[in-house]
Amino acid sequence: MKLKPLADRVILKMTEVEETTKSGIILTGSAKEKPSVAEVISVGPGGLVDGKEVTMTVKPGDKVITSKYSGTEVKLDKEELIIVRQSDILAIVE
Amino acid sequence: MKLKPLADRVILKMTEVEETTKSGIILTGSAKEKPSVAEVISVGPGGLVDGKEVTMTVKPGDKVITSKYSGTEVKLDKEELIIVRQSDILAIVE
Amino acid sequence: MKLKPLADRVILKMTEVEETTKSGIILTGSAKEKPSVAEVISVGPGGLVDGKEVTMTVKPGDKVITSKYSGTEVKLDKEELIIVRQSDILAIVE
């Protein structure tokens, strides 16, 4: 059972971030915008979205930071997934 | 008696999701955005919608996750249907 | 005496829907969006509307479902008419 995102949507899996490790990423954020590190699970095809050409630049396996948890949360096979638009992804963690 | 959606609209039928089955999809969501699994019943022709070219990528029989219940609910022959725009569909469940 | 709609506007006549007939359409809806079955009486010419090309796809006699009652209500020769934009029409009932 798999989710195939449409258009410019990206399916993410939340990753646990230990706050005390060395070189660890500790996320802070205002109440309005909750940033988070997540792993890309699958990526929509892009193309014309709302009349504008969108090229997908993230790929499965990327660790990313998103600005918004407004993505839709879905529980699939006990995994918590989040569906966001690629434009909600701020940066890739390398 | 049938509903033929216009433009980029898609007619969906809610599907019952058992929360306890193996590999079952359990949906969670914030109050604002109620995600849901639904089955595509019929699909509008797409084309120019609000001045932008829209290609329909879902087809009847697809199981989909939508982000919003803002679609219009219609009861037809005792079935509960929902009319949404294709852009309200987040992912296809395969 | 006739109303000739401009641009992408469509003139509708509300139709009575019996809630208890076999195969009857029973409409439900949230307070914000009141869906309704209506009959198309006349159709504007379409063309450039707000800078975007609009092709009219409904025709007089069509039974349609609209999402919004924000159309303007007009009483003409004792008939209750509603003037909507074509984009407020969700589906045609066949």
Place this chain on the structure above:
Amino acid sequence: MKLKPLADRVILKMTEVEETTKSGIILTGSAKEKPSVAEVISVGPGGLVDGKEVTMTVKPGDKVITSKYSGTEVKLDKEELIIVRQSDILAIVE
């Protein structure tokens, strides 16, 4: 003394509508949108309005229904005039 409307604006004169005549038009409307029958007095040149080409389709003498009284009311030589944009005109009464 005359008013020459600019761009896509149309100058209207309110017409009295008797509510009880045969075949009379009786207008009803929500508080937000006050429809009205009015006569077109003069019509702007159209052309590029807010970056979009607008062709004027109403002409002086037309009886029209407008959706909004947000037009600016002006009293000229004791006549009550209303200046609206053509897109606020819903239909022509023939």
Place this chain on the structure above:
Amino acid sequence: MKLKPLADRVILKMTEVEETTKSGIILTGSAKEKPSVAEVISVGPGGLVDGKEVTMTVKPGDKVITSKYSGTEVKLDKEELIIVRQSDILAIVE
């Protein structure tokens, strides 16, 4: 000392309107939109404004009706001036 308006802006001088003269213009208006007769003092060059081509159609000396007093009021050499965008001008009084 002179004001040279930029882009699609127009500098207006309020004109006194006697309410009781024959053929006088008496302006009425809702609280939201205060119409007014004003004289055009100077006119910006037009051209690309917010990415859209604007041609200036009013000229110094024109008496105009504006829909909004949201223009910026400036007192220059004891004259009360108002700076508006041309699109806030509804009609020319001839």
Place this chain on the structure above:
Amino acid sequence: MKLKPLADRVILKMTEVEETTKSGIILTGSAKEKPSVAEVISVGPGGLVDGKEVTMTVKPGDKVITSKYSGTEVKLDKEELIIVRQSDILAIVE
């Protein structure tokens, strides 16, 4: 130490306006829009701003009237500067 504005931004220095001089400019304004005379200190390069071509028409030394103090205030070497977009500049004082 200098500020180099980006895109269509303009850096202004507030100028003191004596209210009682002959031919002086006295500014009045509603609470919402605080007009002001300011001197242009430096001007961004213009070009594509939010997808639209912007040509810079003000230059350092110009005295300008701006409609909004929503520009960001910065204190540099004890001078109060304001960074605005060129479109917030209404007119040049000559």
Place this chain on the structure above:
Amino acid sequence: MKLKPLADRVILKMTEVEETTKSGIILTGSAKEKPSVAEVISVGPGGLVDGKEVTMTVKPGDKVITSKYSGTEVKLDKEELIIVRQSDILAIVE
């Protein structure tokens, strides 16, 4: 461990500004818009962003003033970073 910004995003590091040094920059601002001096750490690739071509004009090492702290704050290896869109950057401090 590094953050690679997407699209038109820029990663900034807050810089401490001493308020009392000679020629120091002292920032003031309204409650709504908190300006700040920050150092550019890394810069996204630009390109088509929301359907519009964006060219990146800031580069790592630039000291910049941003109008908004609506950027997402991230703590990476004990450094406080802020991810903004390039259009939130007002000026470069030279």
